[in-house]
Amino acid sequence: MVKKYIKNTNTNKTETATQRKRRLQKAKEKYKAKRAKESEGDRNSRLQKRREQLASKTPEQYEARIKSNRYTQMVASETPEEYEVRLKQSRERQRQQLDSETPEHRDTRLNKQRERTQQCRANNLQAFENGINTICIHVCDICTKRCYPNQVRTVRYNAAALTYLPVELTSKISLLLCSRCQTHVTSNKTTMWI
Numbered sequence: 513m514v515k516k517y518i519k520n521t522n523t524n525k526t527e528t529a530t531q532r533k534r535r536l537q538k539a540k541e542k543y544k545a546k547r548a549k550e551s552e553g554d555r556n557s558r559l560q561k562r563r564e565q566l567a568s569k570t571p572e573q574y575e576a577r578i579k580s581n582r583y584t585q586m587v588a589s590e591t592p593e594e595y596e597v598r599l600k601q602s603r604e605r606q607r608q609q610l611d612s613e614t615p616e617h618r619d620t621r622l623n624k625q626r627e628r629t630q631q632c633r634a635n636n637l638q639a640f641e642n643g644i645n646t647i648c649i650h651v652c653d654i655c656t657k658r659c660y661p662n663q664v665r666t667v668r669y670n671a672a673a674l675t676y677l678p679v680e681l682t683s684k685i686s687l688l689l690c691s692r693c694q695t696h697v698t699s700n701k702t703t704m705w706i
């Protein structure tokens with residue numbers, strides 16, 4: 513087996529895979545010990561701060577962060593066999609966690625899960641109701657076709673240049689148009705098509 517040398521970003525020296533594993537293990541334990549001592553209030557404020565930090569990032573920054581993540585990189589480059597092994601280990605870990613869970617922990621976990629599911633259902637229902645309550649009441653200024661909100665655009669043209677349009681339209685600052693009419697007025701056509 514080829515010995516892997518991984519760049520250690522902390523000290524900027526090369527370390528062997530074993531050394532890296534040991535270093536990460538130590539860091540993990542330190543992190544766990546710190547979290548174990550954390551009060552509920554500290555935990556909430558830490559998570560809130562983290563959430564705010566994440567929310568303030570632009571989509572590009574978010575994308576870059578995900579891409580630079582060691583885990584994401586590992587997942588992207590793994591072979592189907594490695595993928596299988598990882599899933600198997602993950603399932604095993606999960607099973608062990610569930611087996612060692614106290615009844616109280618189990619109740620808390622299930623309650624949280626239930627709340628999340630209920631919230632998710634409520635959101636979906638709201639989205640569905642909003643969706644079916646949308647009706648086509650928007651009328652295209654040119655062809656007078658009735659449209660749904662996502663089928664029309666408010667657009668500003670030099671309407672006076674569109675000489676084929678009636679004066680009541682050319683005098684308007686902006687026009688509400690369906691996609692067909694929008695395509696027509698942005699083309700070089702000089703006549704009306706209807």
Ligand SMILES: [Zn+2]
Nearest residue numbers: 652655690693
């Ligand atoms: Zn139209």
